[in-house]
Amino acid sequence: MDAISLMESAANGALIGLMYSLVAMGIVLIYKSSSVPNLAQGSMTMLAAYVVLAFANSAGAPIWAAISLAIITMFIIGLAIERVALRRLAGRPIIMILMMTLGLEIFLRAGSMTIWGGTTRPMNLGISDAPLFLGPLLINRAYAFGAVVTIAMFGFFVMFFRSRVGVVLRAISDDYTAAWSVGISVERGVALSWAMSAVVATIAGVLWSSVQGVDQSLAQLLLKGVTVAVLGGLDSIGGALLAGVLLGVVEGIASSVLDPLLGGASRDLVDAAMLILTILIRPHGLFGRHDIERV
Amino acid sequence: MLFRQAGIFHADYSADRALFPIPADRWMIGILLLLALAAPIYMNTLYLSSYLLPWLIWTAGALGLNLILGWAGQFHLGYAAVMGIGAYAAVHATRAGIPWEIAIVLAGITASVIGSVFAFAALRVKGLYLALSTLALQFVMDWTISHVPAISGGTQATLQAPDIRLLGRAVTSDAGLYYVALVWCVLVTSFMLNLRRTALGRALVAVREKDYAAAVIGVNSFYFKLVAFATSSFIGGVSGAILIGTFYHAVTPEQFSVDVSIQALAMVIVGGLGSIIGSYFGAAFILLMPGVMNSFISWATTKFGFSLGIETLAHLPQAFYGALIIGFLLIEPLGLGKIYNNIRDYLLVWPFGYTKK
Numbered sequence: 267m268d269a270i271s272l273m274e275s276a277a278n279g280a281l282i283g284l285m286y287s288l289v290a291m292g293i294v295l296i297y298k299s300s301s302v303p304n305l306a307q308g309s310m311t312m313l314a315a316y317v318v319l320a321f322a323n324s325a326g327a328p329i330w331a332a333i334s335l336a337i338i339t340m341f342i343i344g345l346a347i348e349r350v351a352l353r354r355l356a357g358r359p360i361i362m363i364l365m366m367t368l369g370l371e372i373f374l375r376a377g378s379m380t381i382w383g384g385t386t387r388p389m390n391l392g393i394s395d396a397p398l399f400l401g402p403l404l405i406n407r408a409y410a411f412g413a414v415v416t417i418a419m420f421g422f423f424v425m426f427f428r429s430r431v432g433v434v435l436r437a438i439s440d441d442y443t444a445a446w447s448v449g450i451s452v453e454r455g456v457a458l459s460w461a462m463s464a465v466v467a468t469i470a471g472v473l474w475s476s477v478q479g480v481d482q483s484l485a486q487l488l489l490k491g492v493t494v495a496v497l498g499g500l501d502s503i504g505g506a507l508l509a510g511v512l513l514g515v516v517e518g519i520a521s522s523v524l525d526p527l528l529g530g531a532s533r534d535l536v537d538a539a540m541l542i543l544t545i546l547i548r549p550h551g552l553f554g555r556h557d558i559e560r561v
Numbered sequence: 562m563l564f565r566q567a568g569i570f571h572a573d574y575s576a577d578r579a580l581f582p583i584p585a586d587r588w589m590i591g592i593l594l595l596l597a598l599a600a601p602i603y604m605n606t607l608y609l610s611s612y613l614l615p616w617l618i619w620t621a622g623a624l625g626l627n628l629i630l631g632w633a634g635q636f637h638l639g640y641a642a643v644m645g646i647g648a649y650a651a652v653h654a655t656r657a658g659i660p661w662e663i664a665i666v667l668a669g670i671t672a673s674v675i676g677s678v679f680a681f682a683a684l685r686v687k688g689l690y691l692a693l694s695t696l697a698l699q700f701v702m703d704w705t706i707s708h709v710p711a712i713s714g715g716t717q718a719t720l721q722a723p724d725i726r727l728l729g730r731a732v733t734s735d736a737g738l739y740y741v742a743l744v745w746c747v748l749v750t751s752f753m754l755n756l757r758r759t760a761l762g763r764a765l766v767a768v769r770e771k772d773y774a775a776a777v778i779g780v781n782s783f784y785f786k787l788v789a790f791a792t793s794s795f796i797g798g799v800s801g802a803i804l805i806g807t808f809y810h811a812v813t814p815e816q817f818s819v820d821v822s823i824q825a826l827a828m829v830i831v832g833g834l835g836s837i838i839g840s841y842f843g844a845a846f847i848l849l850m851p852g853v854m855n856s857f858i859s860w861a862t863t864k865f866g867f868s869l870g871i872e873t874l875a876h877l878p879q880a881f882y883g884a885l886i887i888g889f890l891l892i893e894p895l896g897l898g899k900i901y902n903n904i905r906d907y908l909l910v911w912p913f914g915y916t917k918k
Binding site for chain 2: 303354373376535545546
């Protein structure tokens, strides 16, 4: 294993990690506003990719129009999920809420497979396959594009949380009773955060399916998303960004070192190990608030 | 009506604390046990070995999960991994020549040790973080089982389980296998029924309700959580071993994947948290639902003359199953067990409904 190829896997890992951050951002957005850990983020990503394909193939829209239509559709789906499934569970034990998001995960995943079928379909964003060299390192263009979009989204959220609506959401995540008492509609804020998270899921779905095609495996991004979100601190968007890079680099290097030793598929093991270690050593993550209850 | 409560006066504490204080319940349990014992006589072997047998074993498994989820209130997303540990331990033990009776106890102990070592680490955090770390356990276990040839017998391998031998005699008939499952299910059920009346059960409930409050009244919540993890892992491990021994007859890593964990969780949620009869209902519901759903769809397609793609048919039961979890959580969070209890409470005082508290 020479230094160049290690650096190459680290650099590509960092770009992939940024794309994981996009999934994690959706989880963070919802957790920040309502303390609901959304285990359905992976299947929302998958559903969004199928919706984009449905607009592009059946309605014949060009891909950019299809993506915009899908963003609008997912915004509404996000609102609907919150209104129908989660609002009535507010204040219930965490077991019920976790089980609800798991139920949503199964329902959305199997539902989109029922409607659109499980064969892998390509999504072509028009990114060229030509090699991209950064100094001596060979970089995958699709990952680079995804990373740029992720950073752009992060910039958008930085701006957004300084706007009026963003301040309202921050107030809700700070203390929802206090937000209520000064006349902020907490329900509307939570619904908005679900809708935004569904939009983030759409963007993540498009980027990931341009890399690996549209199929059921998009839902497995959940494990990566959860790991990144916990590592970064469940209520920190910037944390999700940095944790994504960190996880991506560790994964890239570990898999290029460990795969020959262990016979492949060490990525999931690295994820699970990172998740367990984070929870054991620093459950509030890198940038989360220090109010996790310990036994 | 059926459950006549009038005229039953408990004159001493032991009568009041009996498992089934109402005679109708005792009669019902007796009749059900007789029916279960006689099942091989009146039941088709196909139904016996492909519906009744897995139902009983999964009920035992679901009861084990209910112990940790419903009684101790700790989320466990890696229950299938625990069952898998038990299954592999039992298969390897019997292949090494250890008698089956000892092998399943070994399976339970192995599952219990690994499950609680893990819980020992995970119990430093609670709620969401416990759920996520048990999920990670599931992934680590999946990976370990499928990537260590000494356990799984190689990548993509299936390990044949030797025939069950009880006291030196091979049990191969359908009825024999069914009785093995029945005995295990009855054992677990009576353990769980009695748990409610013991100090352990009450301590677990105290920990579930509020661990600070439990600590204030002198219940060591960490200790009892650990006991709950160990006990439920033991039940899970033995259930996994019996599932392999009597139903699958061979063991592969996919039988204990994360989907199976979620299925076990669904059994407990649909059945009702902390409800014993609910675990029976939940296991039956989740196990039978895909079959019923498929036959309903094929009936509907011929009746109304439309046809569905093969992929739609394959995924529709799964989607329905997700919808079912959502529906139960929204409409009856305490599940089928609560519905049963509502009916029973209604019948207890029928026709004088106004006497209900």
